[in-house]
Amino acid sequence: MPIAIVTGASSGIGAATARRLAAEGFTVVVAARRADRLAELVTQITDAGGSAVAVPCDVTSDESVAGLAEAVADLAESYGREAGGPDEPVTLLVNNAGGALGLDPVEHGSVDDWQWMFEVNVLGTLRVTKALLPLLEASEAGTIVMVSSTAGFIVYEGGGGYSAAKHGMTAMTGTLRLELAGRPVRVVEVDPGMVRTDEFATKRFRGDTERADAVYAGVEMPLTADDVADCIAWTATRPQHVNIDRIVVRPLAQAAQHKVAKGPIGKQS
Template sequence: MTPLTAVVTGASSGIGAATARLLRGHGWRVIAVARRADRLAALAAETGCETFVADLTDASAVDALRAHVAASGPIHAIVAVAGGAIGTDTVESADAADWMRMFDINVLSAQRVIAALLPALRAGARERGVGDILAITSTAGQIAYETGGGYNAAKFALRGMMHALRLELAGEPLRVMQVAPGMVRTDEFALNRFGGDAEKVDALYEGVEHPLTAHDIAELVVHAIEAPAHVNVDELTVRPVAQAAQHKLIRRPLAVRED
């Protein structure tokens, strides 16, 4: 049997990079996919992963990825991390172009990659007995909130697509899974959303004890795809303890109540 192989998108930073690192630590062969060649080169030097530079909103780039993967042998997992949020506009004031961009990077990029790589995944499932498709969704795809309408819409769509995909692939040994994080602090996600305004990023996390990290999410991803073959983690919602719900965020140190 060939080494277990995972294709990880959005691998140049944050959750994608953390997932590639952890999978390599577990002995997987990793094909790390992202737009930024310099970031991928640094990740390859650090971890020994393979890389493929592609903008997944470009169908021709996904076609090239499909050809590259097909030439390198079967794969055993697709981890779709690529995505992001743009802006904090209300529905009334939103720029439709921003919403179209969010739909493209969060939903259509995942659809393109999954559709393109399913033949290679099926080949891997014949070897391993199971193949995995796991998407990083978000609690923003479960509960809406003010000034998040565009990102909510994209993540609700991605979540719905993954649920539909599970039904469509029923009967094959292919697991379709989601990890839906709440508040995660990474180097770039919030900074990109706020247009590079570091003060707004700091205010978002101010006083919150231990937001989740990219490594926290990577650990859950690896656990899901390394679970026994008959176990499907349909949808795993994960938040920091300080975030009891989407609207309930504690901005002070956590402490046990006195009797």
């Protein structure tokens, strides 16, 4: 059973992706800071007949990420030993950990907020990718999925910090794909538009649920975490010679970053 690692797995897209990958036959290593949430997720997956292991990890910490890589290597070795063969292959990394803080214009931008967004979205992704790439390459069938955003190639007012961080992640993804050409590791970018999850907007507005809810007010059927997980799983389960460079996925109501239809869509009873 191949091993997949999902960062930012304690909620939202990360948790949905972990559940979906387990259903696809992966042993999923779920990584995030909140150990209690990870334990709940592992229980959900195992109760559904899947396989999952929780490894608490803070992607902003070199030491914590090194611990994640060590735990994954130990897991691969122990599973292989139990099967009486080589180490279980580590074939998939989903770099999902990230987030946004604030919606301030650049002229009033918080350096602390921008720094946090770069630390988590860009440097956190760098840390995890560096630490796990040797295991992915050793499998001879590795895949790295970068969960970025439409903000990674389109800017919008108030989104300077988040867009800059996601642009950085998109640049890293393209560069990594070039650098790994000729080696057995695919590099995929998944760019969701408007996704309604249980925490993203609430965290962005520091717990202000009213302001978070206003983002989605009147929008018929934003994307869900399961919608994005479906895209991630599809890219990861293509034949190994097929590299899906980028998927851009938006809800029907969102034609572009700045163009969102409000109200009912289509015939109404």
